[in-house]
Amino acid sequence: MRQRTLGKNPGATITVSEIGYGCFGLSGVYGAANDAESVKIIRKAVELGVTMIDTADAYGPFHNEELVGKALPGIRDKVILATKFGQRFNPDGTRSICGTPDYVRSACEGSLKRLGVDHIDLYYQHRVDKGVPIEDTVGAMAELVKAGKVRNIGLSEVSVANLRRAHKVHPITAVQSELSLWSRQDETDILPACRELGVGYVAYSPLGRGFLTGTVESAEKFEQKDVRRSMPRFTAANLDHNLQLVWQIGELARAKGATPAQLALAWVLAKGPDVVPIPGTRREARLVENLKAAEVTLTAAEIERLEKLAAIGVVKGERYGEFMMGTVDR
Numbered sequence: 347m348r349q350r351t352l353g354k355n356p357g358a359t360i361t362v363s364e365i366g367y368g369c370f371g372l373s374g375v376y377g378a379a380n381d382a383e384s385v386k387i388i389r390k391a392v393e394l395g396v397t398m399i400d401t402a403d404a405y406g407p408f409h410n411e412e413l414v415g416k417a418l419p420g421i422r423d424k425v426i427l428a429t430k431f432g433q434r435f436n437p438d439g440t441r442s443i444c445g446t447p448d449y450v451r452s453a454c455e456g457s458l459k460r461l462g463v464d465h466i467d468l469y470y471q472h473r474v475d476k477g478v479p480i481e482d483t484v485g486a487m488a489e490l491v492k493a494g495k496v497r498n499i500g501l502s503e504v505s506v507a508n509l510r511r512a513h514k515v516h517p518i519t520a521v522q523s524e525l526s527l528w529s530r531q532d533e534t535d536i537l538p539a540c541r542e543l544g545v546g547y548v549a550y551s552p553l554g555r556g557f558l559t560g561t562v563e564s565a566e567k568f569e570q571k572d573v574r575r576s577m578p579r580f581t582a583a584n585l586d587h588n589l590q591l592v593w594q595i596g597e598l599a600r601a602k603g604a605t606p607a608q609l610a611l612a613w614v615l616a617k618g619p620d621v622v623p624i625p626g627t628r629r630e631a632r633l634v635e636n637l638k639a640a641e642v643t644l645t646a647a648e649i650e651r652l653e654k655l656a657a658i659g660v661v662k663g664e665r666y667g668e669f670m671m672g673t674v675d676r
Contacts, residue, residue, distance in 0.1 A: 347363045347364060347365065347394070347395035347396065347397075347637070347640060348363075348364045348640065349361050349362065349363060349364060349397075350362060350363075350364045350546075350619055350620065350621075350622050351546070351619075351620070352468075352498075352519055352520045352546025352547075352548070352620065352622060353498065353517070353518075353519035353520060353544060353545060353546050354544030354545075355517035355519075355543075355544045355545075356517070357517060358498055358499070358516075358517035358518065358519045359498075359519065360426055360467065360468060360497070360498055360519060360520075360546075362397050362398040362426045362622055363395055363396050363397040363398055363622075364615060364622060364640055365396065365611070365615075365622070365623055365624075365625070365636065365637055365639065365640055366396060366397070366398030366399070366400055366428075366548070366622055366623070366624035367388065367391040367396045367398065367399055367400065367624060367625070367626060367633075368400045368550055368551075368624035368625060368626035369384075369388065369399065369400060369401045369405065369410050369413070369414055369626060370400075370401075370402070370405050370410070370550075370626055371626040371627065371628060372384040372387075372388075372405075372410060372413055372626070372628065373405045373406045373409045373410045373413070374409075374571060375405075375571075375572070375573045376555070376556070376568075376569075376572050376573065376574065376628075377568070377569040377571070377572050378569065378571075379628055381413055381416075383628065384413055384417075384628065385413065385416050385417045387627070387628060387629075387630060387633060388413075388414065388417035389417050389421060390630055390633060391633055392421050392424050392425060394633070394634070394637055395637070396637070397424060397425060397426050398425075398426045398428060398548075398622065398624065399414060399417075399425050399426070399427055399428065400428045400429075400522075400548070400550070400624045401413075401414045401427075401428070401429045401430075401461075402429055402430035402431075402433075402470075402472055403429065403430065403431055403433075403453060403456060403457050403460070403472075404430065404432075404433035404435070404441075404472060407433075407435045408456075408460060411429060411457055411460035411461050412460045412461075414427075414429075414461060415460055415461040415462040415463075418461065418462060418463065419462075422463065425467075426467045426468065427461065427463065427466055427467045427468070428466070428467060428468040428469075428470065428500070428522075428548075429457050429461065429466055429468075429469065429470070430469070430470040430471070430472035430500075430502060430522075431449070431450060431453035431454065431457065431469070431470075431471065431472060432444060432445055432453075432470075432471050432472035432473045432474075432475065432502075433472050433473060433673075434449065441669075443473045443474070443475045443476070443673055444475055444478075445471060445474065445475030445478040445480070445482070445483035446475070446478055446482070446483075447482055447483070447485065447486035447489075450483060450486035450487055450490070451486060451489075451490070454466070454469065454490055454495055454496065457469075458495065464494075464495075465494060465495055465496065465497060466495065466496050466497065467497045467498060468497070468498045468499075468500050468519060468520060469487060469490065469496040469498070469499060469500065470499075470500035470501060470502045470520075470522055471483055471484070471487070471500070471501050471502065471504075472502050472503075473502065473503060473673040473674070473675070474501070474503070474504055474505070474508055474675040476675070479511075480508045480511050480512045480515075481511060481512070481514075481515050483512075484499065484512040484515040484516055484518075485515055485516075487499045487516065488515060488516040491516065498519035498520070499516055499517070499518055499519060500518065500519055500520040500521065500522055500548070501518060501521050501522075502521070502522045502523060502550075503522075503523050503524075503673070503674045503675055503676075504521060504523075504536070504675050505536075505675045505676050506535050506536060506539045508675055509521060509536070509539055509540070509543070509545070510539070510543070513543050513545065517544075518543070518545045519545065519546060520545060520546040520547065520548050521536060521540055521545055521546075521547055521548070522547075522548040522549075522550055522624075523536060523547070523548075523549070523550065524549070524550055524551045524665060525537075525547070525549035525550075525552060525614060525617070525621070525623075526549070526551060526552045526553060526554045526558060526610060526614065527554070527558060527591070527595065527610050527613055527652060527655075527656040528554045528557065528558065528579070528588070528591065528656060528660075528661040529551065529554065529661075529665055530656065530658045531658065531676075532547075533617075533658070534658070537617070537621075540620070541618075541620065546620050546621075546622065547617075547618075547620055547621045547622070548621075548622050548623075548624060549614050549617075549621055549622065549623040549624065550624055552610065552611055552614045552623035552624070552625050553607055553610055553611065553625050553636075554579075554610070555574055555577070556574075557579070557580070557588070557592060558592060558595065558606060558607065558610040559605070559606055559607040559610075559632075560592050560593075560595070560596045560605075560606040560607075562580070562589075562592075563589075564585065565580040565581065565582070565585060568580075576667050577663070577664075577665070577666060577667060578662075578663030578664045578665075578666075578667065579661060579662065579663035579664070579665065580663075581663065583662075583663075584662040584663040587662045588661055588662055588663070591655060591656055591660060591661065592606065594655050595609060595610065595652070595655065595656075598648070598651065598652065598655075602642065602648070604639075604642050605635055607625075607632075607635060607636060607639065608635065608636070608638060608639040608642050609639075609642065609644075609652070610639075611623055611625060611636060611639035611640075611642075612639050612640075612642035612643070612644050613644065613649065613652055615639065615640065616644050616649055
């Protein structure tokens with residue numbers, strides 16, 4: 347698989363496969379998952395050339411990092427390991443955002459233990475704590491770099507203003523945020539700022555949480571614990587409208603000799619050599635399908651057609667429910 351470089355600043359650069367693997371879906375958020383099969387698919391992804399494996403302490407919570415830790419023996423040296431901190435789960439079952447220096451340090455120690463590693467290649471602040479100056483949070487992350495526990499620093503769902511402030515404290519290697527044909531909000535501000543600062547961009551949910559694969563017909567078919575049931579874009583009020591986009595993408599994909607998922611991923615890849623999508627799946631056939639998207643080349647006319655169909659504002663509904671949208675730093 348071809349490689350891409352994230353980050354252009356000295357000491358804040360990593361090279362990864364042009365398509366990574368996101369592990370979020372392996373912790374039951376999109377329906378039941380089997381741990382043994384999940385370990386197999388992580389290892390299969392690496393076998394097929396994927397080098398970026400993405401997880402977070404909030405996935406599960408904690409289960410996902412433990413799962414990735416079980417998959418790493420024998421392949422750790424082939425993997426750029428990314429994880430995240432910042433979503434704290436409280437004893438009463440509620441969730442809060444925390445970016446205090448003490449929490450940064452304790453969260454890192456917890457992740458290292460669960461993953462069974464001595465360092466994290468790319469450590470993200472999962473969500474910005476609006477009550478803590480980002481300089482304090484990133485300062486603590488920089489200390490982890492000096493201690494050898496973290497190699498590179500990243501931020502997730504960060505505003506341009508806070509990205510600039512953070513980058514002055516320590517070079518940021520990558521921003522991870524949602525980017526796909528139905529989540530194009532970062533093209534107007536975050537992505538240009540990343541390029542100005544020499545920061546890479548990692549696109550999570552590049553398939554719209556499975557929506558852009560053309561396999562979603564109704565939220566009622568999701569399992570009861572599937573998080574998409576609570577996401578506005580999947581509700582009955584918005585789904586029929588949003589399906590129009592998927593059907594049109596499907597028509598273009600068939601004309602191209604590709605699947606809808608491959609066309610959607612090819613569009614993300616075409617955003618630039620500093621953009622790395624991290625689709626996730628629980629099925630080997632889908633994994634292979636996703637990785638073959640790297641073989642799909644879009645012409646300028648095809649990109650223009652896709653972007654007209656999926657113009658910013660066309661999709662109905664927010665990306666998340668009210669609480670999670672409140673954690674997005676925009």
